[in-house]
Amino acid sequence: MNREFYGKVIIEGEIEALTGLHIGAQRDTSEIGGIDNPVIKDPHTGLPYIPGSSLKGRLRSLFEIYVNSKLDELKDQYKGLKNYMKGSCREIGKENCGRFFNRELHNVWIHVCNTYEEARNCPVCRLFGASGKESNFPSRVIVRDAFLTEEWKEKWRKGEEITEAKMEVGIDRITSQANPRTTERVVAGAKFNFEIIYTVEDLNEVEDDLRHLLMSMLLLEDSYLGGSGSRGYGKVKFHIKRIAFKPREFYETGDEGKIKSTKQYKSVQELLNNINDVVSLIKPQGG
């Protein structure tokens, strides 16, 4: 086991909710006529936000499904995957059966490598971390809670609604009896500041890891964040404002002149197409 540290890549920008967004919270109290399914809110300000865990979990889950579907191809490239086969352990009913979705977590099945070495050689666990049965592999990605942008906080201060109560109805297929419920969701157009931090621990793996991270963000844009995505909720778009590389020398000296940044990108797609701009900040000699 060994770890090194070369610096951190900070990806900053905004997440725009293109449709209503529902990341649920528990109701504290029941009130007649109240919302059935509220969204999660900051306890001090009462404003909705996107928890880092929701965003990171969604990126990971989409990337796990991608890797599972390409497992045969990827086994040659990542030796940590060599003992896995496609599928979920649920059918076999035990953990560590060799299926890619091998870990039962809170009654659901996900993928987690069991050892540090396996995780280091797995594209998913190397990026998103693994709490293994034998040893952990720390995540290289940190996803911060995304709070409303100043522009949207200002709109809220001026009285504009940030969330809406959407009425939905379940209809009995025989009697046509209606069963209405209200779901709260963040209004379409709302923007949140996001920050994703990638820790550079191996210069040879940077490009691969960043590609996978950006690919997961692209997959998310064409999937959904939060609940009720198949009913149109949770379509989001990332706007990339700044990519900065803070090398180890910055942390040693505090000299902000050591921080290197790329230009602004209008989309994740554009950034992925120009991934070498970021890699060259980290490996200036192309080494």
Place this chain on the structure above:
Amino acid sequence: MGKYLAIKMIPKGPIREIPKATTLFGAIANAVREIYGSDETEKFIREFSEKAKISSAFPYLGEEYFLPFPLNAEASLYEIFKGDISKIKEAREKPYIPLDAFEKAIRLQEFTVKDLPYKKVEIPKVSLDRVSQDSSIYFWDAVVFKENGGLYFLYDGPKDIFEKYIVPAMNFLGDHGIGGKRTWGYGLFVPEITEVYIDEPQGNAFVTLSPMYPRNENSLILWKVEKIGGWSWGRRKPKVPMVLEGSVIRDDPGKMIELDLGLPFKVYVNGKAFPVRTEAPGDAL
């Protein structure tokens, strides 16, 4: 007047719990290892053990700094508030009090408490099955701060240790996070360095602002003890009984504890006191 360097941790989100000096020291030492490597970390630990000390983290709101409730004041609440039960109850509910109240409390004078700039909340989380999208809800505790609120800790020691190790470590930790669930964005912050002055009386006892492991058990006057454990590189650390912040002690610097967990290196637990002079009740001495 005690003058201390203070490191504000301006939060970018919630934190799992308010870190004690033991957690802060562990995080700083690990950050030093990431930045400078193992040899320099050993040098840092040696120099820190001999010359420097840090307090636990405490909340702030704007320019108002909070400190732990000193136990000598807690023991004397009835006298301090002249039997006013509502004031006694109000004071007892607060684990932290503003700096000006702390300065009065360590003199056993009447003081005023304030609302704390943070809340402890349970945040719902969901894990999703990758195949069926079955969901499972669970909860995590977190500390969330008011706008302009956050945490800070105090440093006392040579400036070169501060500038060479503590400042780079805090820059690193700001982007890395401190405490649990860092990869969900917990414990991220922007560091800011400032100074805090504590008007200390000419008392014959001290309040510690960090958990301490006393060199001499007779140095304890009024104390609370908690067993502090944790993990290091996948190994569970034995739980060490420590005297908590706010405890009243005689002159005892505490000590750094060395643990052998069977790892290729020693594990250190910061048991150094962060003493602030106080007046102890006469009958306690």
